[in-house]
Amino acid sequence: MDTARLLPLVVAVPLLGAAVLVATGRRLPRLVSDIVGCAFAAATAATALLVLFRAGHPGPGGYPVEWVGGWQRVGIVLVGDPLGAGLAALVSLLVVAVLVYSWRYFEEPPRRHTGSFPALILVFQAGMCGFALTGDLFNAFVFFELMGVVAYALTGFRVEEPKPLQGALAFGVVNSLGAYVTLLGITLLYARTGELGFAQIGRRLDTEGPDGLVLAAFVLVTTGLLVKAAAVPFHFWLPDAHAVAPTPVCMLLSGVMVELGVYGVARVYWTVFSGPGGLSHPDFTRALLVLGVLTALLGAVMCWQQRHLKRLLAFSTVAHTGLFLIGVAVLTPEGISGTALYVLGHAGVKAALFACAGVLLDRYATVDEHELFGRARELPAVGVLFAVGGLALSGLPPFGSGLGKAAAEEAAGHTAVWLPALYVLVSAVTGGAVLRAGLRIFAGVGRRPRDEEEGGPETTGEEEPETGGRLGRIPMPLLAVPAGLLAASLALGVVPAVASAVGRAGALFTDTGGYRRTVLDGHAEAVPAHVPPHWQLTGILLGLLSAALAITLATLAVRRPVHTGTAALLAPVRRLQSGHIGDYVAWLIAGTALLTALTVPGVR
Amino acid sequence: MSPRVRLWVFLVGAAGFAALFAAACLDLPAFGTVPHPYGVRAVHAALSHHTANVIASVNFDLRAFDTLGEESILFSAVIGTVVLLRQARDEHRKDPEPATVHPPVRRFALLTLPFALLVGLYVIAHGQISPGGGFQGGVVAATALHLLYIAADYRALERVRPLTLYEIGEAAGEAAYVITGLAAVLAGSAFLANVLPFGTLATLSSGGTAMVLNAAVGLEVTSGIVVLLARFLDQAVEIEEPGEGGGSPRDTRDSGGNGDDERERA
Amino acid sequence: MTVLPYLVAGWIFLIGVYGLVTSRDLIHAVGCLAVTQSSTYVLLLAVGYRNGGTAPVFADAPTDSRVVDPVVQALALTDIVVGATVTALLLALVVQLRKRHGTVDPDALSELKG
């Protein structure tokens, strides 16, 4: 059978698994439903890996392209280009890891709903894989909504707690609104071109010059995707949702879902808008660069200020998304491949860090940095994992996140010389924040932080454990999963085959004409010239520099209490994160206007 | 932010949005004259598969993959709602008080109920010929069942509504959709390809797999909406929060069972 | 008439968002989100309309008659399902939120800040 035939199965298999789990879930014992869930997720992962392998070793027709239902040019196309297939594989592997991690999680699943949690995770997997593989704009919207709907439900899963409900509601309202904005944009594109496929829309657009309609379509479509990617000022929902969702869900939300938003922005731009009838490259670069830099800086600053561990990690995701957006904004194959590798490495590291936070939550019923001070000395293994995760987050060679950061900052440096400094600074601050928390929690280093110094409102880390009672001994999967994820992240940086495959993926991803020809005409395309990510002396030195900076920042922070001056200075920034849905919606609309202002030609 | 600042942020954003959207509208072709290359191809494709209702053809044949996503959204939203509206650990149920219903209302509702159910099923069955289909018919049928709430009372509704069955029906509808798609792959064709005979245009059995998928969606939507409404009714009528008085509390927390299961046994 | 339907869609979107921003009740906010979404249906169908076209159903019409665009109608159908399910899910969250926070006023929710 042609491997391309397998593309829709990456979506269909988990959906079937979910249906089976829901139909039988209420009668099945916990163990069986967990095994069924894992089996379906693993089967999907195997399919996705097969597609990925075929994408790396293409046949006569180029990488796998499948028109669902056999409707050539009339139906929906799924495209297994190396980057899309790679993301689908990443999603599937992470889902397997998450399901294994939650093996001992939720000691008491909701009565009669044993199958619901794995079923929802499987649908989530289907949505994310579909989004990564689709070559059709409306189909992308459908999968975007599918991811969203599942994610809202999963975020609010623990209904006995007040915080998850509030976070899930903000998440739901803001993301749905973003999706509707995207749909308005899709409709405008349909009105202009009468097509829905990326490749078809792009070809039609290029027969005419750009005008207000195209600009509006770009802004509206991108707004929704940026909401998912949590770019400033669309980011407010993310910390609220990611900090309160069940830990296994956080691993997926922060690890891959947000990054899929960035992927969507890049995919839509390169396939639809990058031609002469779309949006000019300088305009796109300017808009995304401004948003990316703002996102990275704000994320880093807010990350440093947190004491709620999961919220800290969530803000670090915001910061890194900013860096990913910058990598996309520079519009080079090297920027894309570096960022892709960065995303891969980051997914493993961030998921591992959330997994460690989950262990703390279940044992001590809190993830508050101040309350946990020194209490986790008894968990040295978790502490080591946490510290390694913090160092990998700061871009320490030879982790995959380090190589990705090095390659992305090198590519960004060609656009603006100061961008590498931003990469170093942001990864140092976020890595430093993690290390600071680790030093306090697992080693009890420095002075015990005093609460009365804190001024203004803030979220503390008191939560209910997600397992039935507090954990005594740490079950094996809760340690094995983060360890495996960190090892995978390390492997990404040291196995040269990964870097060369990612380099090739980036080159094919940015080849607009090649994509359109492969999808619509079935032509195999030569891979354009490119430089795969590789270790260079500057990259290694900058990586070591950020790791050293991170350690220094962390040590300084635990030795000396926070300056009240800086805290007061940053108070207005923190107050913006108000937890108020009306505020978030107002910012979303203002963000659309900002994006318009940034993309209108001539605005410098 | 204070309400005043929030309003200003919104107004600035709305002004930008309005300008952008208005500019786009002025560049759009005039209303009624938009070109439709895809639409024209879709009409040809639908007729080539003998599906009279082109919209049904687009939904269940050309873009059946979209509908798979759409049904999965409904499916996961229903699981999500069931999970979110579950009886929390600190809540208990009370039996709803039997309501008195005025005889004319009861007669009207009881008369309308079979009629509405029939309309729902009719709309599902004729999806590939006339406007309507699995989704519309499913919603009508599911809503019709809830006329019983008006006609009799909540307990009467619960008797004809074994929720477990509907939850399984929902999953079965979703599974049937996927399996129909997979069957095409096993038959050596593309996923969700229309491999059945197309039949005669504008007859009940026309459209090939479009008809099967339509039925699967009908099953899923009917069951899904019933479960959805049931959960909301459950919250509104039966589930009591801690500290909430009134009624006859029936704590099911330690008895191992719960409301639904007890009702199923009854 | 040439742009009126498009502008109406834009108006519905903005008024819905206005409601979301100024809402003092989360149930009302969810209702406003549903209003916002109806703008997408209006825009989709307005784009698909053709002067003098009939519904794309050939049960008893000749197969060469002029019809409006069926694709946008299929998209609008999908969109309506999405809207209903999102509304259900958000309302479920509001119900539980009311239990745990004792309020449905967004101004009074204070668990997540900073």
Add this chain to the structure above:
Amino acid sequence: MTDVLIVVALLLVAGAATAAVLNRDPMRQALVLSFLGLALALLFTFLQAPDVALSQLAVGSAVTPLMILLTVRKVRRRPGSGDGVDKPAGRER
């Protein structure tokens, strides 16, 4: 003639949408939303979209308002909790 009907339906929809937002009481809003669903169904019929009109009628003017009404009923059931803030039912801190 069709054009006139479409314009009337459009204005009806725009008016109903505005009213649905400006009615701050969710109970009344549900009723206006139901009317909005009706107006949309009318508009879609004039736009030659009977399928969509049927869906909108079923969902927009029946299911969605019904869910909102049930939510309102649940939220308001507790005595003395019209719209004010009272003690949360969450766990003790």
